[in-house]
Amino acid sequence: MRSDQVRETDPWARGVVLSFDFVTKDLKDYYSKNSPQGAYEVLKRFLLKNGFEHLRDSDYKNKFMDKVDTVDLLYSFSRDHKWFPHCINKVNISPNITALDISNDIKALGDEDWKKEKDAENAGKSQEKQAPLSEYKNLIEKARLTRMTDKPDIGSDGKKMENER
Amino acid sequence: MDKYNFKVVAELRSDLTENQRLEVSSKIGELQRRLKIVNIDNETYCKAPPIKDYDDFGAVTFFFSALKDLKEYFKRLEYYDLWEGDKRIEV
Numbered sequence: 001m002r003s004d005q006v007r008e009t010d011p012w013a014r015g016v017v018l019s020f021d022f023v024t025k026d027l028k029d030y031y032s033k034n035s036p037q038g039a040y041e042v043l044k045r046f047l048l049k050n051g052f053e054h055l056r057d058s059d060y061k062n063k064f065m066d067k068v069d070t071v072d073l074l075y076s077f078s079r080d081h082k083w084f085p086h087c088i089n090k091v092n093i094s095p096n097i098t099a100l101d102i103s104n105d106i107k108a109l110g111d112e113d114w115k116k117e118k119d120a121e122n123a124g125k126s127q128e129k130q131a132p133l134s135e136y137k138n139l140i141e142k143a144r145l146t147r148m149t150d151k152p153d154i155g156s157d158g159k160k161m162e163n164e165r
Numbered sequence: 166m167d168k169y170n171f172k173v174v175a176e177l178r179s180d181l182t183e184n185q186r187l188e189v190s191s192k193i194g195e196l197q198r199r200l201k202i203v204n205i206d207n208e209t210y211c212k213a214p215p216i217k218d219y220d221d222f223g224a225v226t227f228f229f230s231a232l233k234d235l236k237e238y239f240k241r242l243e244y245y246d247l248w249e250g251d252k253r254i255e256v
Contacts, residue, residue: 010249068226068244068253075230 011095015063016070018052021089030083039087046077067093169211170248171225175232176208176241189238196231200224208241219248229253 020043027036040058050073052060062070070093078084177189196202201224203213210228212221229244233255236242242256 012249066251067222068229068246068251071223071226072230072233075227 011097012066014098015061015096016065016067017055017059017061017094017096018047018070018092019059019094020091021058022087023089026087027083030086039083042081043077043084061096063096169216169221169225170219170246171221172209172211172245172247173202173225173229173232174208174241174243174245175210175239177238178240181238185238189235192235193232196228200228202228222248229255 022036022039024036027039031039044054044060047060047062048054050062051064052062055061065073074091175193177186181189197204197210201213202210204210210225212224226244229242232239232242236256239256242254244251244253244255246252
C-alpha cells in the first residue's frame with residue numbers, strides 16, 4: 001500500500017447487500033392466494049426503483065446506501081404494503097464487500113507440461129473405453145465378409161454356379 | 166442493563182397541547198411495546214435486554230424510522246450508532 005493512501009476500514013463504506021426471504025404460506029394468506037411468488041417481484045421493483053441492483057435470488061446491492069437508510073426504506077415499504085411484515089422469514093443487511101476475482105490468475109499458474117500428460121492419459125483412457133465398440137464393429141464387418149464368401153455363386157441366369165467350377 | 170449499541174434520543178416539544186402530548190406518547194408507547202424498546206431516562210431509548218451481537222440494530226433503527234413520521238412533535242430527535250460512531254439528527 002502506498003503511504004499516501006488511506007486504508008478503507010469501514011466495512012459499510014461500499015454500501016449494503018440486502019437479502020430477504022418470505023414464508024410462502026404467509027404470502028398465500030396475506031399477499032395473494034393464487035400468485036404468492038409475485039411478492040418477490042413487488043419488492044424487487046421497489047428496490048430497483050430505489051437504487052438497488054439485483055445480484056441473485058433475493059440478494060440486492062446498493063453501493064451508496066447505508067444500513068440505517070436501508071432500514072428506513074424497508075420501513076416505508078412496510079407502511080405501504082401491509083402484508084410485508086407478516087410474510088417475512090428473514091431480512092439481512094450486510095456490508096457490500098468487494099469480491100476479488102483471482103480465478104484467471106490462479107489458472108495462469110497451472111503447470112502446462114503436467115496438464116499435457118494428464119490430457120494424453122485421459123485421451124488414452126477414452127480410447128480404451130471405445131475399444132469394445134470398435135471390436136464390435138470389426139466383428140460385424142468380419143461376419144459380413146464371411147457371409148459374402150459363404151454365399152453360393154449365382155450365375156446371371158440365377159442358377160448355382162458351383163458345379164460349373 | 167446490557168451494553169447497548171444503538172440508541173434514540175427523543176424529546177417532545179414543550180408547547181404541545183395535552184391532547185397532542187397524550188396522542189404522541191401513546192404512539193411512542195405502542196412502538197416501544199412492539200419493538201421491545203425501553204426508555205432509560207427521560208429522552209433516551211434503547212432495546213430492552215438481553216442484547217447480543219448488535220441485535221439491537223433493527224429494533225432501535227425501526228423505532229427511529231417510525232418516530233420520524235411524528236417529527237413535528239419533537240424538539241429533539243436523534244439516532245446514535247455507538248458501534249460505529251454514526252449519528253443522525255432528524256430534529
